[in-house]
Amino acid sequence: MAVSIAIETPLQDDVRALVAALNDHLLPLSPEEFQFKMTVEQMAGSDTTLFVARDEAGQAVGMGALKVHSPQLGEVKRMFTLPEVRGQRVGRHLLERIIELARERKLDVVMLETGTGDGMAEAHRLYTRYGFVPRGPFLDYPDSEWSAFFELPLMAEAKA
Template identity: 35%
Template sequence: MTTTLTIVEDPLDSPVVRDFLLTHLTEMRGTTSLESSHALDLDGLRAPDITVFTAWDADERGADALLGTAALKRHDAHLTELKSMRIAPEARGRGLSHRLLDRLVAEARSTGHIVMKLETGTQDYFIPARAAYTRYGFTECEPFGQYRVDPSSVYMELAL
């Protein structure tokens, strides 16, 4: 069976997407203390400075499966932040995070941004995410924007 991956800007109006993001938020809040959790809820993801992307896999029958999400938060003309990146458990290890990052980096470059930053956790749960970001070329950096030094957070950046 052949499949086709499609990554699109998402208006967050699908129950499937909302449920996927709610699962992400629940996982983040269950893994990180409340004061160190920076995952956005649906209202936060609907802010005008945020663009959400979803990755869909369609098979030859036309059945779509949501495999991943990620969002860009514009801080200013130069800095954009990666938010709410999640890959469905059944899709992990297939290079989807790299393809999703390719799409977001292209989007950020097209709008003139020169750096992408992110915040992620230090807990063991986040080891695969930190490894994926490092493989992609992100390096650790100082806190940025509203973030402060926090033993539960790692900050990373990628020059675009």
């Protein structure tokens, strides 16, 4: 399937529908207090860049965002693809665009928090195959059995 990926505003009905689908997917996987969701309004902030994947018909089929916390640290947020496009590398293409933007912004590292358990196995595979390595909690995330943390150092690449 051919997919186009572009920076878009989250304040669109089809993107809101993706966010709702992601939230529905996450709901049974962990207690709500360990789900660190961003609303579409938060995603529209100047510190966050949202990438939307669209199929040939223009339907939004996936999304992922880069939230910049400091000149050194970026965070992958709200990664999601619709179940019908999983396995077609849409998530990989979204992640590539996010990391490309992080490199353009000369961030030292990109981190992420994601859930644990069987419902998150595909996400863990995507991140580790891309080069992310497990790490401990960062920012104000609590250490819990419900969260897994990963990082991708970028600074070493720039110096190499």
